[in-house]
Amino acid sequence: MGQVVGDLDQFRTAFVYQLRAYFRTWRFVGLLIFVALVSVAIFGIQLDRGVATVTGTFASSSDYLARYLAYVSDAVIVTGAFLGGDALAVDLAGGPGYLMLSQPVRRGTLLAGRFSAAAVTGAAIGLVYYAFAAVASEYFYGNIPSAIVLSIGAAFLFLLAVLAVAFFFSSFFRNPTVSIVAALLILIIGFPVVTAVGDLSGTEPWFSLDYGSQAITSVLSSDFMHKQVTSVATGHRGGSILVYSFAPYPWEGAVIMAVYLAVFLALSYVIYHYKEVKA
């Protein structure tokens, strides 16, 4: 028997082998291809429209990138759900869990190692999207705005929050596939619906992760407005309705994402720590 190993060394082991597993899966390759294809498609369409059209539409490279990166949150959601959706459920479903969870390793250590590996893997995929965006900005505007760094930071924070939500579902469900699908549905449909309901009712949807993620682009936008109210004619007896549109301040978005990260990661830990393996 070896000497007693500290939690930090075991964290490193969990991280290294999980990272190795992630980079070796078709899931990683598939996500890379997905992000690359989306990026190429956007870049290709804009190339087809021509430099003059693009630069005529967006006054600055920052505004251009704010538009270009509007889809980054979707890429992050898909990446996070696929990387984190089954990270813990794989143990709770039996199989590998019967090998791993009988080892003298705290479940919190395993969770931390896997979460960190998922974050690094997800960041690697996300950076592909940003690399294409940077190349496009340089091509059309001859510069890359420095605020892209803030956007990358916000996107990374969003990735961590998405992973926390995905890990929560992964600790909750014993079936890895169900866990991934549940995380995807909540992140792709659930939160945007909550945000839309907030906009329609005139309530700032500060409680929605989707809303917080808009900080990714709001740090780039030169015409940022926290709240917009538009009167829309209904066509019924000359009436109209007010349509509200909210965008989070960058700090506000960061706080929302950080809170989601903290709360869902804590919930994941508690559930994973206490869950029994009965399968």
Next chain:
Amino acid sequence: MPSLEARGLTKRFNAFPALDHASFRYDGGGAVGYLGPNGAGKTTTLKLFSAFLRPTEGTALINGLEVSADPKAALWDVGALVETPEPYPALTGRETLAMIGEFRGLSREQIRDRTDHLARELELPPLDRKTSKLSKGQKQRIVIAATLLPEPSVLLLDEPTNGLDPAERVVVRNILIRLKQEQRLILMSSHLLQEVTEICDRVIFISQGRLLLQDTVANLANRFRVTNLDVEFVRPVEPAALGSVPGVLRVQALTPSRFRLDFDGSEEARARILEGCQKVAAVTSFSSATLTLEDAYMRLIQGDPGA
């Protein structure tokens, strides 16, 4: 000195008592067979000792450390093979063993040496192949190797040879016998009573969540004394003549010249009955069935009041 102890260990799933106030304690090296029918509570017990489940009542202690209070400390010197563990499919066999070794604090040299040793001993499949490409039996051998790699002083094994072919079973059986001789403490459940007889020197019988019996295999032979004899004569005899033989409690005619005689199971009574039978007619055969663990197992789970 390795030790395993259950103190009133109880696990209920809703109201169903999967394990009901089980208590036992084993100190020092040796192998304990854990026997019972399906659903008796064997795997539940092993899961409680391996921290997969938490007890509803009572405590499970390994080397004096309470498993549910500090699983990392309690499981530090334990190798557990419970249910049907599998390696992570994206890792190779070598990586799986290295990962387990690193979690256990083994140096790279120790991991390499022990991996090479186990590869020879267990005839492991190619270790640089991803485990998702391996057969079920090959995966199981990787998992057994992962369990043995840290050379733990306590082994918790849930039907360890299940799924292996006969040759592989022999290999694992020999390893377990060696580990027992090296003063490691093994608690193993099995349906293969022959295997338990060969490996274990002590047994626990469990049924419906309750421990029925704990004893050494040797003591079981005395406890489950055979209480009938088969006797055959050279010619047909009257059953009534045998009924009057001292020590015979009941006579059952199998054929006109062959009978089954019930007695109290003692060696003295056996000798008296043989002597008495020889006075009735010439005896060509006089035997009692040899007690097997299977006999004891069947008699216990069938609620034999004499058990």
